[in-house]
Amino acid sequence: MKTFYSPAHLEHDPQAQFEGGQLLPAVEIPARAERVKAEIEARKLGPILPPGAFDDTPILRVHDAGLVEFLSVAHAEWLKRHGINAPPAIPSAWPANGLRDGRQGDIEARLGSYAFSADTPIMKGTWQAARQAVNVALSAAMTVKSGERSAFALTRPPGHHASNNVFGGFCYLNNIAIAAQWFADAGLRPAILDVDYHHGNGTQTIFYRRPDVFFCSIHADPAFAYPHFLGFADETGDGDGAGCNLNLPLPSGTDWSRYDDALSRARLAIDAFGPDVLLVSMGLDTYIADPIAMFQINAADYLRLGARIAQIGKPTLFVFEGGYAVEALGQIAVNLLEGFEGK
Numbered sequence: 001m002k003t004f005y006s007p008a009h010l011e012h013d014p015q016a017q018f019e020g021g022q023l024l025p026a027v028e029i030p031a032r033a034e035r036v037k038a039e040i041e042a043r044k045l046g047p048i049l050p051p052g053a054f055d056d057t058p059i060l061r062v063h064d065a066g067l068v069e070f071l072s073v074a075h076a077e078w079l080k081r082h083g084i085n086a087p088p089a090i091p092s093a094w095p096a097n098g099l100r101d102g103r104q105g106d107i108e109a110r111l112g113s114y115a116f117s118a119d120t121p122i123m124k125g126t127w128q129a130a131r132q133a134v135n136v137a138l139s140a141a142m143t144v145k146s147g148e149r150s151a152f153a154l155t156r157p158p159g160h161h162a163s164n165n166v167f168g169g170f171c172y173l174n175n176i177a178i179a180a181q182w183f184a185d186a187g188l189r190p191a192i193l194d195v196d197y198h199h200g201n202g203t204q205t206i207f208y209r210r211p212d213v214f215f216c217s218i219h220a221d222p223a224f225a226y227p228h229f230l231g232f233a234d235e236t237g238d239g240d241g242a243g244c245n246l247n248l249p250l251p252s253g254t255d256w257s258r259y260d261d262a263l264s265r266a267r268l269a270i271d272a273f274g275p276d277v278l279l280v281s282m283g284l285d286t287y288i289a290d291p292i293a294m295f296q297i298n299a300a301d302y303l304r305l306g307a308r309i310a311q312i313g314k315p316t317l318f319v320f321e322g323g324y325a326v327e328a329l330g331q332i333a334v335n336l337l338e339g340f341e342g343k
């Protein structure tokens, strides 16, 4: 299996994040992708290739131009306001509860209007990293479209929490949604399976009214887990997209047996949709030792997860999302991909 990777992600290097009212060491850090890359090399999964260059057209098919423009200038605007030694840009106010949208306002108003949470800093290398992650995802998508059974986009920062017009949850541009739309524009019928611990609220929102892209997410119940405001079982799609969205929220402490039942339901629904191509939001924060999550999937289970995804029997694009147990991340990522390959 080919992996696509860009070192641009190294420049997006958060040091701290707000969680539970505290400023804690960041978890979405460069070492995550580097650990996965090292394990791919050690276990000889396949070649690791640089991405090709794509213009903004595929991005603007899913994201509002205003969000894309904002992300590309936000850090420079932030430094202009707060000085060249300012810490990373983080919003401190949001236009909630009847306040007026501030997308046309100053940097503080724009930041609060385009961000939905305070965990997603914008720093010097953020835009370049996010933009290159899209190239990584699209390059891997091209490989699958050209006839290969699978490819892995080692994207960082992740993407599945970013919607058409808001970013958050460590995500800026929605890599997998951009790839799915790219397949759809090529005349193919994509299904997305999101196995990250957290609901893929951005991806769901982007395709919620669409009958031509199926979205299925298996995740921690938002009744107790991030992103808190989306990902419930009664969200099944709207308008022309009614029936094309399936959420399978699970309780804290979910182990493989319970997870596998949800996977079976997901597979039935994906089979019924009849996709030409499967895209997997490959979050690994379901792992038992993940520092910010509460499932109990163990390292060997990821081999089973890969094999289950292979049983769906479609050309498959894997796109890296969350997963914060850095020490184990390489092993469990390659376990999943080798499980898919039947090793």
Ligand SMILES: [Zn+2]
Binding pocket: 196, 197, 198, 283, 285, 321, 322, 323
């Ligand atoms: Zn996650």
